[in-house]
Amino acid sequence: MKIKLQYIICFLAGMTLLASCKYDNYSPPSSKLTGAILYKGDSINVSYNNVAFQLWQTGFGKLTPINVTVDQNGSYSALLFNGDYKLVFPAGQGPFISLIDPKTNSDTMLVHVQGNTNMGIQVLPYYMIMNPQFSVSDSTVNATCKLEKIITDSLAQDIQSVSLYLSKTLFDDSRTSVSTTNINGSDIADMNNIALSATIPAMTPTQHYIFARIGVKINNVEDMIFSPVVKLEY
């Protein structure tokens, strides 16, 4: 009987000790930083999982970046603590170059997060795909667009190729396409009038819609720039 009481006391003491433990001693990040990468108000479409920027927050000891990956349509979101961050695109990320921020006089941007914050990130793309049009006829997708060269100074780059990608799902680029048509940059006669067409292959299971978009590969730039994904029914 005596022993049993000892056990009970130990158990109660243990419970009391454990009860004082909390999972964490501060609340998780809850402020959402959202937005898109933009050029003159148009969002820049990229390939999924390939373009990322870094957020740096100083003042908490060890300095490591928070990597934020940009979505296919150019949007991004990150769950953060309130505070001041520095935002930078590492060199070679994205089919664009960062603008010089007047406050920092460099490509680093200052971000103040207080509650849910929406911020568009202005960048300078090498090219923009203007007025993309898609149509389907007899299991062929026809697309037209116009390319506008944005960077024309010493940093300008030529077009390596323009491609039309057809995909079964919303994720649409060279990795997922089921049908692709390419035009080499050197074969483009008129940048204002680009036409591509691709055949819709037989798909299993059969589906009567397909996703399409146009991508532009720029010389010496890894990431491609795309037009928005469109769903075509036939």
Place this chain on the structure above:
Amino acid sequence: MKKLGFLIITLLVLGAGCKKAEDTFLDKKPTNVLLTDQVWSDPSLVLSVVADLYDRIPQYQELEQYWNFADFDDAFPSNYGDYWRVQNQTYGYNDWSLWNYDYIRDINLFILDCKNATQLDSADRKRFLGEGEFLRATAYFDLVKRMGGVPLILDTMVYNFSSGDNTAYLQHPRAPEAKVYDFVMNECDSAAALLPNDPTIKSRATWGAAMALKCRAALYAGSIAKYGATTPSVMLPGNIVGIPADQADHYYQIALNTAQQIINSNEYSLYMKYPDNLSKNFYELFLDKNNNPEVIFVKDYKLKARTTQFTVQNQPHSLTEEGAVSGFLNPSLNLVQSFEKLDNTFAPLAAKDASGNYIEYNNTSDIFKDRDARLAGSIILPGSQFRGDNVDIWAGYMQPNGNVISGSTFGAQGTLPGQSTPTQVVGFDGPVSSQIEHGTQTGFYIRKYLDPTVGAGGIGTGSDVWWIRYRYAEILLNGAEAAFELGQNAAAASYMNQVRARAGLTIPLKPSDITFDRIVHERRVEFAFEGQRFWDMKRWRLAHVVWNGTKTTLSTQPGNIYEPSTRMWGLWPYEIYDPGNPDNGKWIFKEVIPGPITQAHQFRLGNYYSQIDPNTIAANPKLVQNPNQ
């Protein structure tokens, strides 16, 4: 009371024990570890230290890491736990990342201790110092080929307690990539002068090993300088990553000179013990530990001491000595079709004729006829043998109308149309369409390094086949590549033809036949599963072109080095079932993609130089991250 008295007495006795040896009390010699000066008094103790350093040479794609061979397009991993290798699209930026400065510090300590050692005789000391320098060159070469320029730490950095939190004196910036390569080459020269020039020594560093490392490093530096120009974004300011293009010829010249030094020394030669059977000869080259003239430097294994599971894991399914374990690495058709035909031309394996009909063969092995002897020497093909036994690789019966009769397990039984009793309808080695692991899913097994010794395929015994780090054929091909890049095609052809003649390609290439594509191909087939191709593809800046992430079909031009090859293909043999017709019992071949492969490999520009861990950069802000990540 009694207890208290006892306690007091005990304390007094203990205290008295301390008193006498007060000044030496904390200077007792430990009995469980050897101190530096004790180690450096006996060459056999030093040998055990240097053995540990040899063992810690960074590995990737070796006998003990065979699974990494399935990371690219050379082989498919037939193991449920490894299907992710063919289901992930991109390679992580931190794949192949390495920051092993603990290892480098141990080598630096070893070199320092060696220089200070007084009790060893000078010949031993000279050799150990040479080994230390060779190991340091190897360590930095491994770092630079993965990470680009790294801090060159050549002394044993010591933390100064009086400096407190100020650690800036321990932080070193990254050296330019070319400077690290220069260091590796100089260190090799210095080591080569100290090391014995004895081609019978294989598992410890020799003059030959140091020169072979120098040759490889110079070739890498030259090609990074030349082909790095095609990817201008894979550079960092100050050439921390990237070597200026005008340095290319300088490094190629060093590579050529070093290769010629080894060749002209006549210490090594191509393995040619079985001139009557060149495939067997090529296979035995990797197994023969007895006076092997080609091998320069190895990682050796020994039965009952340390063996590898390479043979256990990769032996054909029907011939396994270990029950359920077998058939991990399945070489791909992409690799198989890269082996040339004996007339020096490239061609895919002829499964279909020009009008799209299957070509019929009398035997499963006929389709591989008249190819490079290295094909059968490196890969177990359908219709061949291992350990003296036939392998049983066939996918099923096919009727003239295209219907397939097959089974879902190895060697499954099935009833053929028009018969009443079941017979075997699929090979005991696969391939079976139900994606069962541990048997081939491409129609091939690996032969290179697979140990035919009885018992080597058992987990408890394992195989003691060594892993060759440098061999003479590489010196010849390094020389050929360097000579070609320097415009000396005649020399390039003469080096390459030696290697090719050994593989049965007896029509010599003319100097005008030597192209960059030829060199890329020669290295792919000669060094298949030797851990060379990945680093080659990186230094040639071909990795992002060939592994570009698109789901392409199998290339029809195996001679074109720029063709994307992102998924592994297989070649499945089917026996024709058409009783009463002359083609009954003949074989046709189907090109298939193994079921578990769902994604295409994508090597991004940010993969050329692996990521430095952000925590490492946080600890040393002088470091710059690698580009495009």
